[in-house]
Amino acid sequence: MEIDEHKLHLIDLYQRYNTDPEKGLSDAEALEVLNRDGPNALSPPKKKSDWVKFCIQMFGGFGILLWISAILCFIAHGFTVVRYYKDASNDNICLALTAEQLAKKNFLVKDLEAVETLGSTSVICVDKTGVLTQNQMTVAHMWFDNRIVEADAVEYQENATYDKSAPGWLALTRCATLCNRADFKQDPENLARPVLQRECNGDESEAALLKCVELSMGNVIKSRKTNRKVCEVPFNSTNKYQVSIHEMHTGNESEDDSWPYLLVMKGAPERILDRCSTIYINGIDVEMNDYWRAQFQRAYLDLGNLGERILGFSDLRLSSHNYPKGYLFDEEEVNFPVDNLPFLGLMSMIDPPRAAALEASQPKVKGLQVSRRA
Numbered sequence: 001m002e003i004d005e006h007k008l009h010l011i012d013l014y015q016r017y018n019t020d021p022e023k024g025l026s027d028a029e030a031l032e033v034l035n036r037d038g039p040n041a042l043s044p045p046k047k048k049s050d051w052v053k054f055c056i057q058m059f060g061g062f063g064i065l066l067w068i069s070a071i072l073c074f075i076a077h078g079f080t081v082v083r084y085y086k087d088a089s090n091d092n093i094c095l096a097l098t099a100e101q102l103a104k105k106n107f108l109v110k111d112l113e114a115v116e117t118l119g120s121t122s123v124i125c126v127d128k129t130g131v132l133t134q135n136q137m138t139v140a141h142m143w144f145d146n147r148i149v150e151a152d153a154v155e156y157q158e159n160a161t162y163d164k165s166a167p168g169w170l171a172l173t174r175c176a177t178l179c180n181r182a183d184f185k186q187d188p189e190n191l192a193r194p195v196l197q198r199e200c201n202g203d204e205s206e207a208a209l210l211k212c213v214e215l216s217m218g219n220v221i222k223s224r225k226t227n228r229k230v231c232e233v234p235f236n237s238t239n240k241y242q243v244s245i246h247e248m249h250t251g252n253e254s255e256d257d258s259w260p261y262l263l264v265m266k267g268a269p270e271r272i273l274d275r276c277s278t279i280y281i282n283g284i285d286v287e288m289n290d291y292w293r294a295q296f297q298r299a300y301l302d303l304g305n306l307g308e309r310i311l312g313f314s315d316l317r318l319s320s321h322n323y324p325k326g327y328l329f330d331e332e333e334v335n336f337p338v339d340n341l342p343f344l345g346l347m348s349m350i351d352p353p354r355a356a357a358l359e360a361s362q363p364k365v366k367g368l369q370v371s372r373r374a
Contacts, residue, residue, distance in 0.1 A: 136351065136352065137204045137205055137207070137208035137309070137349040137351045138196065138208050138211065138349060138350060139208050139209065139211075139212035139349050140308055140348055140349060140350040141303055141306070141348045142172065142345060142346065142347050142348070143299040143303065143345050143346040143347075143348075144166075144168040144280075144344065145168040145169075145281055145282055145345075146281060146295055148299055149161055149162040151212060152215070152216070164216060164217070166282075166283075167280075167282065168280055168281065168282060168345065171280055171344050172345045172347070173213045173216060173217050174223075174264075174315070175264045175265075175266065175313040175314070175315050175344055176212070176213050176266070176313060176347060177210075177217070177220050177224065178223070178224065178227060178229070178244060178246050178262070178264045179242055179243070179244050179264040179265060179266045180202075180206050181202050181203070181234075182201060182206035182207045182209070182210045183200065183201055183202065183210065183221070184198050184200055184201075184210070184214075184221075185198070185200065185201060195211050195214050195215050196215070204351075205311065205349060208349045209311075209347060212347070226249050227246040227249060228246060228247045229245070229246050230245050230246065230247060230261070230329060231244065231245040231329035231330075231331055231336070232244040232245070232331060233334070239267070241265055241266065241267025241268065241271050241272060242265065242267055243263065243264070243265040243338060244263075244264055245261050245263050245264075245329050245336060246261065246262050246264065247260065248260060248262045248317070257320060257325075258319065258320055259318065259319055259320065260324070260325045261317075262316070262317055262318070263316045263317075263318055263337065264313075264314075264315045265313070265314045265315065265338070266312065266314075267311065267312060268311075268312065269296075269300055269310050269312035269346055270312075271312070272312035272313065272341075272343065273288075273293070273296055273312060273343060275314065275338060275341055276288055276314050276340075276341045276342060276343035277340040277341070277342075278342045278343070279296075279343040280343065280345075285342045288343065296343070296346075299346060300346065303346065303348040306348070306350070307350070308348035308349055308350050309348065309349045309350075310346055310347070310348045310349075311347050311348075311349075312343070312345075312346055313343075313344040313345055313346070313347065314341040314342060314343050314344055315341070315342065315344060316337060316342065318336070
């Protein structure tokens with residue numbers, strides 16, 4: 001359609017449309033033009049339905065590629081899910097059959113997943129105390145004055161092979177007596193029993209030390225009352241030692257006035273040794289050198305290879321010059337020495353195995369080895 005009205009002169013334009021700029025069109029002429037050309041308005045565009053618009057947006061252009069990608073991903077994921085449940089079903093059958101076979105050999109399987117883990121296990125570690133053992137400890141050996149001696153577990157101590165008046169033994173038992181939180185249950189029936197059969201309050205290891213010194217030296221309760229505890233740092237997993245301080249009453253007033261307090265410490269042997277600068281041998285403090293460290297290591301390994309639990313002991317007399325009577329010891333600030341102590345010795349304890357654990361701990365599979373550690 002060619003439009004040239006904008007190029008015409010106004011007079012020519014008036015003549016083309018049969019109008020006059022002053023009079024305009026008559027009513028009859030205007031009606032004729034209206035019937036011929038229609039109203040002077042643009043026709044509206046054709047409208048699309050909302051569903052058509054939605055489909056164009058969802059599936060038109062780049063959208064169709066996204067739909068194809070999503071469908072392929074869902075198909076791949078579906079294959080994975082189906083295969084997983086199929087394999088899991090097969091695994092559960094295999095684990096159930098394995099658990100049934102273990103049950104025939106008196107193995108109790110509490111969790112089927114443990115059977116799966118068992119197949120790839122080379123070392124199994126268990127806590128032997130109370131699990132494989134009776135949790136009834138007794139002192140089996142001691143190391144003092146550079147020799148290992150066997151503890152006498154007989155009530156009247158007629159089988160003792162060591163000198164109970166030796167300074168090293170007296171210092172070791174004094175430390176085991178004072179640095180100990182266990183005590184006998186104070187009822188007449190319990191105290192009337194033999195020492196090894198008495199029930200105790202406290203940790204089993206400390207109860208074993210208590211019974212050992214009660215058998216060998218006696219009067220543990222009296223000794224504790226005489227040498228009253230004034231400060232204590234309990235055992236914890238960080239320090240791995242216990243330390244306490246006691247008033248000393250030896251019967252020698254001059255000595256008690258000069259050395260009013262005794263610090264005693266027990267704990268993991270290697271931790272105790274690290275805090276010692278001397279070792280108590282035959283009543284004399286000897287400098288801790290490589291030779292004595294090697295002797296300690298030899299004894300430590302010999303006792304450890306027996307599957308016994310080992311504790312180390314040390315003590316230190318505190319002079320009245322630095323710690324006069326009435327001195328306020330603070331376990332939080334630790335205003336007392338915990339280093340440069342004399343090492344006294346070792347005590348090792350044995351815990352008898354439970355009857356049911358003896359058979360269970362026997363190797364039943366070729367290549368399986370059972371090792372018991374202290």
